[in-house]
Amino acid sequence: MKVIKTVAEMQQYANEARLAGKKIGLVPTMGYLHEGHMSLVDKARFENSVVVVSIFVNPTQFAPNEDLAAYPKDFEADRKKCQEASVDVIFYPDEKEMYPNIHLTWVDVDVITKKLCGKTRPTHFRGVATVVAKLFNIIKPNKAYFGQKDYQQSLVIIKMVKDLNFDVKIVTCPIVREKDGLAMSSRNKYLSSDERKEAVVLYQSLERAKWIITEGEKRAATIKFEMKQMIQKTSGEIEYIEVLNAKNLDNLDIIKGKVLVALAVKFGKARLIDNIVIDTDMSETQSVSEYVKKHRGIFNEL
Amino acid sequence: MKVIKTVAEMQQYANEARLAGKKIGLVPTMGYLHEGHMSLVDKARFENSVVVVSIFVNPTQFAPNEDLAAYPKDFEADRKKCQEASVDVIFYPDEKEMYPNIHLTWVDVDVITKKLCGKTRPTHFRGVATVVAKLFNIIKPNKAYFGQKDYQQSLVIIKMVKDLNFDVKIVTCPIVREKDGLAMSSRNKYLSSDERKEAVVLYQSLERAKWIITEGEKRAATIKFEMKQMIQKTSGEIEYIEVLNAKNLDNLDIIKGKVLVALAVKFGKARLIDNIVIDTDMSETQSVSEYVKKHRGIFNEL
Numbered sequence: 001m002k003v004i005k006t007v008a009e010m011q012q013y014a015n016e017a018r019l020a021g022k023k024i025g026l027v028p029t030m031g032y033l034h035e036g037h038m039s040l041v042d043k044a045r046f047e048n049s050v051v052v053v054s055i056f057v058n059p060t061q062f063a064p065n066e067d068l069a070a071y072p073k074d075f076e077a078d079r080k081k082c083q084e085a086s087v088d089v090i091f092y093p094d095e096k097e098m099y100p101n102i103h104l105t106w107v108d109v110d111v112i113t114k115k116l117c118g119k120t121r122p123t124h125f126r127g128v129a130t131v132v133a134k135l136f137n138i139i140k141p142n143k144a145y146f147g148q149k150d151y152q153q154s155l156v157i158i159k160m161v162k163d164l165n166f167d168v169k170i171v172t173c174p175i176v177r178e179k180d181g182l183a184m185s186s187r188n189k190y191l192s193s194d195e196r197k198e199a200v201v202l203y204q205s206l207e208r209a210k211w212i213i214t215e216g217e218k219r220a221a222t223i224k225f226e227m228k229q230m231i232q233k234t235s236g237e238i239e240y241i242e243v244l245n246a247k248n249l250d251n252l253d254i255i256k257g258k259v260l261v262a263l264a265v266k267f268g269k270a271r272l273i274d275n276i277v278i279d280t281d282m283s284e285t286q287s288v289s290e291y292v293k294k295h296r297g298i299f300n301e302l
Numbered sequence: 303m304k305v306i307k308t309v310a311e312m313q314q315y316a317n318e319a320r321l322a323g324k325k326i327g328l329v330p331t332m333g334y335l336h337e338g339h340m341s342l343v344d345k346a347r348f349e350n351s352v353v354v355v356s357i358f359v360n361p362t363q364f365a366p367n368e369d370l371a372a373y374p375k376d377f378e379a380d381r382k383k384c385q386e387a388s389v390d391v392i393f394y395p396d397e398k399e400m401y402p403n404i405h406l407t408w409v410d411v412d413v414i415t416k417k418l419c420g421k422t423r424p425t426h427f428r429g430v431a432t433v434v435a436k437l438f439n440i441i442k443p444n445k446a447y448f449g450q451k452d453y454q455q456s457l458v459i460i461k462m463v464k465d466l467n468f469d470v471k472i473v474t475c476p477i478v479r480e481k482d483g484l485a486m487s488s489r490n491k492y493l494s495s496d497e498r499k500e501a502v503v504l505y506q507s508l509e510r511a512k513w514i515i516t517e518g519e520k521r522a523a524t525i526k527f528e529m530k531q532m533i534q535k536t537s538g539e540i541e542y543i544e545v546l547n548a549k550n551l552d553n554l555d556i557i558k559g560k561v562l563v564a565l566a567v568k569f570g571k572a573r574l575i576d577n578i579v580i581d582t583d584m585s586e587t588q589s590v591s592e593y594v595k596k597h598r599g600i601f602n603e604l
Contacts, residue, residue, distance in 0.1 A: 011469050019323060104412040105431070105465035111406050129407070130466070137467040163407035164432070165439040167313050 001083050003090045007098075007138050010091050014052075014140040022049040026141035026168075028132060031055040032072040032186040033081050036176040040145040041085045043173055052139050053082050054091040056098060061127030067269070072189045091139060098134065107133045107164070109156045115249045116152050116242055116262055117273065125156050132157055136166055143169045147176075149183050151262060151275045155249065175274070177203065183274045190270035198234040199267050202274040205230045209243075209261045213278055218254050223261065231265060239264035239271065246277045255280050303384060304391045309400075309440050312393050316354075316442040324351040328443035328470075330434060333357040334374040334488035335383050338478040342447040343387045345475055354441050355384050356393040358400060363429030369571070374491045393441060400436065409435045409466070411458045417551045418454050418544055418564055419575065427458050434459055438468055445471045449478075451485050453562060453577045457551065477576070479505065485576045492572035500536040501569050504576040507532045511545075511563045515580055520556050525563065533567060541566035541573065548579050557582050 004010045017024055025048030027040045037053075044051045055078055062068035075092070082090050106126050112118075113125035136144070146154045154172045161170055176184045181203035182196075191199055205227040217223060220243035227241050245252055246260040262275035306312045319326055327350030329342045339355075346353045357380055364370035377394070384392055408428050414420075415427035438446070448456045456474045463472055478486045483505035484498075493501055507529040519525060522545035529543050547554055548562040564577035 007467055011467075015469070018320065021321060101464065103465055104414065105462045106410050106412070107407065107466070108410055109407045134465075134467045137469060140469075160407050162403065163405055163436075164409070165309055165313075165436045167317070167439060167442075 001079075001087055001090065003079070003092055005092055005094070005097065007093065010089075010093075010138050011140070013089065014138070017050050018140060023143070024048060024050045024052060024139065024141045026135065026139050026144040027051070027053045028135050028144065028146075029053060029055055030057045030071065030186065031078050032074055032189070033078045034176075034184045034186060036147050036149065036184040038081060038085055039176050040147060040173050041082070041087060043171065044143070044145050045086055047143060047171075050088045051086070052089045052091055052141065053087050054135055054139065056091075056093055056131070056135075058098070058127060058131040059095060060099070060103070060130060061124050063121060063123060066121075067187075067190075070190075070269070072186055091135075098131070106130050107160060109159050109163070112152070112155055112159060112249050115244065116240060117264060118152070120239055120264075125153070128153055129156055129160050133160065133164070133166075136168055141168055143171055145171045145173060148172050148277075149175045149185065149273065149275070151260060151277070152249070181207070183272075185272065187270050187272065191267055195235070195267040195270065198236060199265075199270070199272060201231050201234050201236060202263060202265055202272055205241075205263065206261055206274060206276045210276060210278055213255065213259070213280060218256075218280075220252050220255055223255070227261075227263065231263075234267075236265040236267050239266060257281060303381075303389055305381070306391055306393050307395055307399065309395065312354075312391075312395075312440050313442070315391065316440070319352050320442060325444045326350060326352045326354060326442060328437065328441050328446040329353070329355045330437050330446065330448075331355060331357055332359045332373065332488065333380050334376055334491070335380045336478075336486045336488060338449050338451065338486040340383060340387055341478050342449060342475050343384070343389060345473065346445070346447050347388055349445060349473075352390045353388070354391045354393055354443065355389050356437055356441065358393075358395055358433070358437075360400070360429060360433040361397060362401070362405070362432060363426050365423060365425060368423075369489075369492075372492075372571070374488055393437075400433070408432050409462060411461050411465070414454070414457055414461060414551050417546065418542060419566060420454070422541055422566075427455070430455055431458055431462050435462065435466070435468075438470055443470055445473055447473045447475060450474050450579075451477045451487065451575065451577070453564060453579070454551070483509070485574075487574065489572050489574065493569055497537070497569040497572065500538060501567075501572070501574055503533050503536050503538060504565060504567055504574055507543075507565065508563055508576060508578045512578055512580055515557065515561070515582060520558075520582075522554050522557055525557070529563075529565065533565075536569075538567040538569050541568060559583060 025044030027044050029037050057071050059068055107129040108126050109129050118125055158170050161168055180200045182200050209223050209227055223243050224241045231238055241263040244260045246258040259278050259280055264273045327346035329346050331339050359373050361370055409431040410428050411431050420427055460472050463470055482502045484502050511525050511529055525545050526543045533540055543565045546562045548560040561580050561582055566575045
């Protein structure tokens with residue numbers, strides 16, 4: 001496994017791999033890798049001849065008041081995990097390498113970045129789209145892998161790829177959860193042990209939403225109210241609970257089609273997000289596994 | 303010579319050419335090709351194994367009050383010129399192919415787009431940067447060729463390429479002029495025969511600026527005043543006359559280093575632009591040809 005730290009060397013590696021007819025799979029990360037990341041790596045390993053994991057805590061997607069400085073890092077552990085997962089290259093540039101000059105160019109995706117996390121993090125997705133565009137130009141992947149936990153991020157990247165004609169297939173993979181249901185996240189490290197116990201309520205409230213939708217509830221307000229009730233029993237501070245059209249993030253009063261239930265809740269220093277996509281057109285007689293298979297595949301249809 | 307009209311076919315062609323180890327040179331145009339464009343094609347032909355000319359009148363770089371509908375077109379003449387210049391591919395998509403869905407993603411270069419043409423055309427360079435990013439992703443050039451007449455555009459593209467790590471070398475080529483000095487432009491077609499005669503004043507005012515700078519004038523205001531005096535003797539309506547730092551478009555009161563003298567003047571329906579780059583650090587004993595060679599090379603140093 002190679003660790004490449006410069007843009008020039010990475011581009012040269014990518015050009016040589018492409019010239020040799022190899023398919024490059026990219027897993028873009030901010031490091032502090034967990035099983036969620038590694039599920040993307042495994043998928044990439046299965047589908048490509050070359051797997052590149054990028055590790056870069058991108059400053060332009062953090063606002064000044066956010067956790068850039070505190071963001072957890074452990075390169076040696078990350079390196080070991082990548083090695084064990086048969087990764088070919090870790091692209092591990094520093095900030096000066098990624099932003100060497102006064103940076104003036106932004107990739108901005110309108111409309112879908114104004115909802116959900118975009119409301120409290122107005123420059124976040126601009127930073128994400130910009131750095132992903134940079135990584136695509138540096139690593140030249142055939143496919144790139146993103147986790148569904150950052151559902152809105154995947155939607156933004158998919159839209160950017162379509163609008164700017166990037167020749168990259170975006171693959172979105174299911175959320176990987178702890179045994180009790182908490183979605184894996186590098187930011188779970190911020191949780192105290194009491195907060196960790198309470199944090200499972202994000203998942204539980206989503207399961208509740210799924211249940212009442214399966215039982216026939218169609219009113220978004222009712223679904224959100226039930227979730228809010230559950231979370232308010234904990235110390236969690238709700239940033240948003242939303243029930244939206246999963247394809248375009250349009251607001252819904254009465255749910256139909258593919259629906260995204262998403263929430264952001266703060267526990268102490270940890271701002272956690274989670275979501276579920278539910279196909280409300282699904283026949284009630286479908287088995288759970290068919291159902292999961294179906295709604296996990298949603299990204300490929302977007 | 304192939305004429306390719308779809309993104310999918312163009313990407314496949316580019317991928318196959320790249321896989322075969324070929325170097326792709328791109329000349330992006332809005333068609334109605336003149337000798338200025340063809341000088342870019344000749345340069346691209348000399349430096350690459352595959353030459354692609356794109357012809358697309360990009361709607362997103364025109365404001366609603368501008369000349370999108372009137373922009374001159376003659377595909378058959380363009381095709382003939384490309385054929386004679388040994389072009390390999392004309393990429394000739396229609397609007398639906400380039401913008402098939404609601405377009406939400408913009409590539410925005412800050413600061414340098416706010417000056418010169420950006421003042422009266424505030425969304426112009428956003429449209430240019432976005433469509434050039436799309437063309438780079440579709441055609442996958444090793445090198446792309448731009449004319450110095452659109453100096454600010456070249457600067458914007460060079461900055462975008464650096465900031466977003468596009469693996470494309472930008473080559474900027476000197477302005478090609480009519481016998482009397484008028485810079486070649488598809489928009490010269492809009493000029494009546496009287497306006498055509500008067501329009502040479504853009505070039506003449508730039509020559510005057512060069513002369514008084516060579517004679518030792520350092521004050522930007524004086525240079526601009528002399529140019530203005532000349533143009534006001536015609537029916538031309540001045541949009542701007544600027545004397546700026548050629549590298550970053552910073553304002554200058556006293557000129558030094560590489561200086562851009564640029565202007566935009568309207569004659570009837572035709573909004574014409576022209577410019578000259580002067581290296582004021584140049585020794586006075588340099589020959590004119592050395593001087594021209596030097597300041598024409600400025601883009602490669604940016």
